[in-house]
Amino acid sequence: MTTETRLVALETSPPAFTQDSAEMMAWDVFGVAGTAQLLYGERDQNFRIRPEAGDGIILKILGPDEDAAAVEFQTGALEHIAMMDPALPVPRVHRTLNGEAYTRVNDDAGVAHIVRALRFQPGRIMAGVEPGAALLRNTGATLARLDRALANYFHPAAGQRIVWDLRRIVELRPSAALIEPAAVRALVEGVLDRFIAFMPEMARLRHQMVHNDLHPGNMLINEAASAVNGLLDFGDMIHAPLVFDIAVTAAETTGTNMSPIDYAAEVIAGYNAVTPLEDAEFPALFEAIIARHAQSATIHAWRRHNDPEGAEKLGSLSALSAPAIEAFLSAGRDAVVAKFRAVAASRLDDDAHALPARRQRVLGRGLELSYREPVHLVRGEGVFLYAPDGRRYLDAYNNVPSVGHGNRRVAEAIGRQMATLCTNTRYLHAAVVEYAERLTATMPEGLENCLFVNSGSEANDAAWRIAKIVTGRGGALVMASAYHGVSDAVAALSPYYGPFAQPQAPFVQTLEPPDTYRGRFTGAGAAAHYAADADRAIAALQASGHGVAALMIDSAFVSNGILNVPDGYFAAVAAKVRAAGGLVIGDEVQSGFGRMGDAFWGFARHGVVPDLVTLGKPMANGYPAGAVVTRAELLRAFTDKIDFFSTFGGNPAAAAAALATLDVLQDENLQENALTTGRLLRQGIHTLAARHAAIGDVRGSGLMIGVEIVSERAHRTPAPELARQIANKMRHLGVLIGTEGPDGNVLKIRPPLPFGQRHAAMLLEALDQAL
Known part of the structure; x- marks a missing residue:
């Protein structure tokens, strides 16, 4: 050459x-x-x-x-990914x-x-490992994720003329004359000529940036050899047909237990589950896979004659080429393509029909599924969720993975800690102490002690116990329609709407929600008028002999429909409760950790410092964790009388997960993102309201947004069935939201906090179409 x-x-x-x-x-x-x-x-x-x-x-x-x-x-590509x-x-x-x-x-x-x-x-290099079906499918899925991340990246250097670009086979073809023995040479030359003839078909397929070299030597895997946990060597990236990337991995990720076709089929099935292949790409994969083998054999032959040292590394790969080509050609393209299509689709069909019945059989009929047509999810990335067939959903509903689905920093923190030590807090361990220090540093002065549990329900349960022990009273004030958890004690403090709502306990008084859209009071005096209901509730508790132990309040007023509460309302009610000898419990399970945008904690938006703050859901990005943060004297008064202990509360893995989550929140300025994206999103919904009379009101702050759906805007008539129809239509458009509020007519939008402006645009487009 x-x-x-x-x-x-x-x-x-x-x-x-x-x-x-x-x-x-x-x-x-x-x-x-x-x-x-x-x-x-x-x-x-x-x-x-x-x-x-x-x-x-x-x-x-x-x-x-x-x-x-x-x-x-390469630098730009890695940073873009x-x-x-x-x-x-x-x-x-x-x-x-x-x-x-x-x-x-x-x-x-x-x-x-x-x-x-x-x-x-x-990590452990995959090369030399016999890959099972799970690893092969995970490899394909990981490659698909990589290609998705590269899809909107470009750089002029992507046009590099690299020998491993299958389109360079035209220039490489003369070197096939160096292949020995003659029978292998003839086999390889036939495949090279076949691919050259097929290249016009390749030119009509999807093109984008591709890694172009994701073989087992460039992948790291976990210890169980079930998943890829490292991708290496981006030096061969090019802009090329998407199938080139799949062909490299499908051709070279093999072992000795199956045929080359079966190994390739599993990789393709994993890829197709994330990014469905287009019809023309299945036969193109057949051609590209055998061409990759022919390309390897030809480059190896050239190096044996011109660069013996460089040929050594290609020896094992080249040895695979002729047997693999023979296996593919013997089976025939039609049969191999049919196998690729079948293995990519068969399991999806089975799951779609069998899973709902299996679920009901073992989990019972009472466990609710979201949407009229349930969504089957197999993985998540950032603000997206994926179905088995590769369908992508924009997640605008799940606030538990606050720093994004599948967040690598959190997952790695959990994995490292679980692989090292996970025990209870009756042994010394630095992680839970560090997290408590970091957490309390975000709180107002005085909130300096932490009690760790495993969920928001447990946190609210513990805070309620503390309030009763400290005050010596047993009465609670909560918002009408409030929801605070699933334990027996906290369920009594959750007069949540619906067919299974519990009768109000005698020690509980509910407060009228400060709803300035459809409630009794609006304007300048609304806060004082609504707060006056606390006088009635306190008097009732005192008259019944229960007294006032605590006010428990969700500062985002989520179950009330994500209200825009009049300024001063929460502070006024808190002052009345404290004057009656009660404590204030700020339930930050949904509103905390920067979600509201203009403050890290929801209570700060109301000018209130609670006596006890409860945390859960997003605290560790999906790893079970919860906490009560309170003043030292309150926790001491409780623990002097109660031997409180949670086996898993604050365990090292939970602490590691929570620390990593807090790191991501702060390092990536997700509170600021919630503020700016939330403002943009609410503005966009207000714009839609000019065209769609069903939008009665737009409320919330940051990435906690409520959209009230009405049948008559002039009369503000709740339209719960229409709200459900909109949520279900958006599900079919690929955007997941929920419904909320006492009438069930409020669209609830509370996505993971990396939700950005382009995601807001996607949501607005889907909402517009749904309406």
Whole structure:
């Protein structure tokens, strides 16, 4: 092959810096001190720099002919992937001490080389592991996630002329003459010619940025060998047909227990479950997979004659080529494509028909499913949820994964801690102490002690017990239609609407909701008028002999329909309760941790500092965790009389999950995102209200939004059935919301906090269509 037609990565020519030079470079350029270990590199010289503590970095020294644009291309791609899908396990760029993505250093001959670094990813290389069906499907699904993240990224360097681009087979074709023996040469040449003839069909398929090299040597897996937890080496990225990416992985992720076709089918099924393949892509995959094998055999033959050292790494892959090609051709394209289609669809059909009946049989009839046509979900990423067939849903409802579904930082924190130690809080452990310190630092002064449990219900139960012990009284004030949890004690404090609402307990008094849209009072005096109902409730509790132990209140007033409460209402009621000797319990299970946007805690929006604050749901991004935060003297008065202990409350894994969640909330400025995105979303819904008379009112703050649906705007008549129809229609449009309020006519929008402006635009479009 002449110099004019030489392709990138045909020859292997990594630099030859010494270990000492690499260690000095890592410290001088990147500020990382450690021992250098040489790793394989086809075109780069790679060193792992191992510090005494931590994972260290991968130091990459590029060949002298490498272009800076290619480095900028890779850096941009990695940072784009991290933005689009933070949970994807891709390398993170480690910048120089000057904050640059790369720099240049000279070798002993004065030749400049680009140097860059990536954070080291711990894990086990998949190469050499026999992959089971679960790992193969997870591999396909992970690749699909990667391609989704890359779909809207582009860089001019994506046009690099790299030998591993299947479209370069035209230029590579003459080198097939070097293949021995003759029978294998004829087989490979036939596939190369076949692919060249098929290339016009490839040109008509979906194109985007692709990794183009996701084989077992570039993937890390978990210890159970069931899932991919690391993706490596983005040096061969190109803009190409999407099937090229799938073909590489399907062709090369194999073992010895099945046929090459079966291995490929499982990878394709996993991919298709996340990103459904288009009809024309199934036969194209057949052609691309055998072409990849022919390409490997040809490059190996060229290197054996021109670059023997570079050929060594391709030996095992090339040995697979002829048997795999023969297996595919013997079966025939129609049969193989039919198998690909069947394995991608069969399990989905089975689940769609069988799962609801199986669920009812073992979980009973009473466990409610959302939507008239239930949604079957198999995974989540950020603000999206995915069905088995790859259908993507924008999640605008679930507030438990507050920092996003599948958040990598939280998942890794849980995994590390579970693999190390998980025991109860009667042993010393630093994580729960650190979390308590970090948590109370976000609270007003005086709220300095934590009592850890496992859920919001348990937190409210514990806070209610504390209030009764401390005050010596047994009466509670709650909002009408309030919901505070599932325990027997807290259920009595939850006069939630619906057919199974409990009779009001004699020790509970409910307060009239301060609804300024459809309630009795509006205008300047509304707060005082609504707060006056607390006088009646307190008097009733005192007359019945219960007295006032506590006011328990959700500061977002979610179950009341996410009300815009008149200024001063909560503070006025709290003052009345305290004057009667009671405590104030701020239920922050739904409104806390930055969701309301303008304050980290919902109670702060009302100018109130509760005596006890209860937490749950989003505290650990889905890992069971809850807490009561209170003043030291209140907790002491309780624990002096009660030996309170929760086996799992505050355990090291829960603390690790909660710490990681708090880190993400603060590092990624998610409270600010909730403020700005929520404001944009409410403005958009107000705009829709000009066209859709069913929108009666738009309420809330941050990413806690209520949209009141009415049948007659002039009379503000609740329209619960219409609200349910809208929610169900949006579900079919790929956006998940809920309904709320005493009449069930309020659309409830409370997405994970990474929900951004483009997601708001998607929701508004779906809401417009649904209306």
